[in-house]
Amino acid sequence: xxxxxxxxEAHRIATPSGDSCAATLYLPESANExxxxxxxxxxxxxxxxxxxxxxxxxxxxGGLAAFSFDYRHWGESDGExxxxxxxxxxxxxxxxxxxxxxxxxxxxxRRIAVWGMSLGGGHALSTAxxxxxxxxxxxxxxxxxxLLFSANLRIMRFLRRALPERLRRGSATQxxxxxxxxxxxDALPSFERLAANNGWQNxxxxxxxxxLGLYRPVRKASRIxxxxxxxxxxxxxxxxxxxxxxxxxxxxxxxxxxxxxxxxACFWPEHIDEVADDEVDFLSRHLGP
Numbered sequence: 001x002x003x004x005x006x007x008x009e010a011h012r013i014a015t016p017s018g019d020s021c022a023a024t025l026y027l028p029e030s031a032n033e034x035x036x037x038x039x040x041x042x043x044x045x046x047x048x049x050x051x052x053x054x055x056x057x058x059x060x061x062g063g064l065a066a067f068s069f070d071y072r073h074w075g076e077s078d079g080e081x082x083x084x085x086x087x088x089x090x091x092x093x094x095x096x097x098x099x100x101x102x103x104x105x106x107x108x109x110r111r112i113a114v115w116g117m118s119l120g121g122g123h124a125l126s127t128a129x130x131x132x133x134x135x136x137x138x139x140x141x142x143x144x145x146x147l148l149f150s151a152n153l154r155i156m157r158f159l160r161r162a163l164p165e166r167l168r169r170g171s172a173t174q175x176x177x178x179x180x181x182x183x184x185x186d187a188l189p190s191f192e193r194l195a196a197n198n199g200w201q202n203x204x205x206x207x208x209x210x211x212l213g214l215y216r217p218v219r220k221a222s223r224i225x226x227x228x229x230x231x232x233x234x235x236x237x238x239x240x241x242x243x244x245x246x247x248x249x250x251x252x253x254x255x256x257x258x259x260x261x262x263x264x265a266c267f268w269p270e271h272i273d274e275v276a277d278d279e280v281d282f283l284s285r286h287l288g289p
Contacts, residue, residue: 006060013069013100019078021093023069024048026056027106035065036111036287039101041094043118044085045176047075049198051267055276062280064287067101084205087215094127111135111287118239119143122217129220136286137228138279141236141263145243146215176204183238190264218243221250228254229282231275238263
């Protein structure tokens with residue numbers, strides 16, 4: 001599957017703020033349009049270049065279109081300040097990406113799935129809970145419960161440092177990874193391996209207009225009536241297991257898969273085939289080839 005080819009197109013999605021989000025459409029090398037389509041969003045501090053193309057190309061090889069995008073303030077999208085992490089804005093970008101994908105001539109608007117990794121997995125769940133026209137959901141090592149994620153001393157130190165600077169300057173730029181960062185120091189090699197070649201910097205501009213501890217997509221899982229594939233890393237120390245398992249248990253049509261991986265190993269060559277093959281099988285069953 002690593003050698004799978006696809007046709008790619010660059011797109012720009014307009015947003016209510018006047019900024020635009022960069023997006024990429026991956027299409028099968030086939031004339032069987034319109035295709036079912038997977039809208040794909042990254043983790044909260046990553047971009048559509050960070051591991052997502054390896055999955056998108058596999059979907060295209062399986063006969064599905066894939067539509068990935070960058071959040072505002074990240075990657076190739078517009079937005080200042082750079083690397084601003086805002087849950088409300090990212091959710092708004094998800095809604096915009098789904099609406100844009102539905103309007104593409106190569107896409108069957110009735111067969112739209114959402115795929116998200118990490119915080120993007122939580123966003124995919126939230127998007128599907130609010131949009132009954134979504135056909136299926138893939139939540140890969142999802143950050144499904146912000147309350148559980150925030151309930152540790154590192155996050156509390158991060159917020160304690162961010163709040164005064166936010167009040168003084170309107171923004172708070174801090175390390176994304178570190179002893180007082182959003183992610184622990186031992187996650188740094190994984191971030192660098194995955195994203196350093198795509199311009200990743202160990203920096204996040206925290207937006208406190210929606211505290212992460214209040215963001216709990218797991219509580220919306222019971223409202224999602226379509227099939228959900230929840231993929232859990234047995235060695236994942238970033239996405240709280242109780243939230244991931246709770247999502248699969250609460251969802252009326254939830255399916256759980258477990259893998260001997262940590263939070264980022266879903267992108268490494270030794271694991272991606274197994275994880276992606278499960279996704280292609282799931283999406284083919286619920287979107288059609």
